[in-house]
Amino acid sequence: MKRGGALLAAALLLAACGQGDGDGDNAAGARLEATAIATGVVADPAAAPLDGIWSRDSDRMCIIGKDGAAKGAGRPRRIGIVLDYGEGQGCSASGLLTRDGATLGVTLGRCRFTARFDGEAIQFPASLPAECQAFCTGRASLSALMVERVSASAAEARTLRGPGGTPLCAD
Known part of the structure; x- marks a missing residue:
């Protein structure tokens, strides 16, 4: 009977561990992420x-400091995006990007939205304003775009061209 009681107590404890109020789970996740950033296991997006x-x-996608401006939070950068899916399906846009930690403000003419940066990848939201569709042809869309760093070279970023050969991140 002792063994059965111990097993029951262990099962109840395990069941209780899985029942969080949500906020505690978020706080624990935030603490874990902060520790991972502090120890260098995860890149600090900020x-x-x-x-x-x-x-x-x-x-x-290309991103460079605007007019040779130094890096820093809030300073505008140039951003250029080109998606080519062939047969009249694609997007091409250029504009400005601002940064506040892991939050990126993207302005492509009248198309404005907030993207996320996790230190390794940039993710656009799944739902974008209707004005963003003006940069795309066919069924292509900038929605949910996700890209990862290929190069940290600003000189290389300046070489990205749109479909007509127009530089997307030129000074």
């Missing part, structure tokens, strides 16, 4: 550089 070339499959 400190990781943005300038360079970003890519995934046929999706490309």
Whole structure:
């Protein structure tokens, strides 16, 4: 009977561990992430550089400091995006990007939204304003775009061109 009681107590403890109120789970996750950043296991999104070339499959993005401006939070950068899926399906846009830690403010003409940066990848939201569709043809969309760093070279970023050969991240 003792052994059965101990097993029951262990089972109840395990069941209780899985029942969080949500806020405690978020706080624990935030503490874990902060520890991982502090120990260098995970890149600190607030400190990781943005300038360079970003890519995934046929999706490309360039980011460079605007007019040679020094790196820093809140300073505008140039951003260029080109997606080419062939047969009239694609997007091409350029504009400005601002940064507040892991939050990136993207302005492509009248298309404005907030993207996320985790230190290694940039993710656009799944739902974008209707104005963003003006940069795309066919069924292509900038929605949910996700790219990872390929190069940290600003010189390389300046070479990204749109479909007509126009530089997307030129000073």
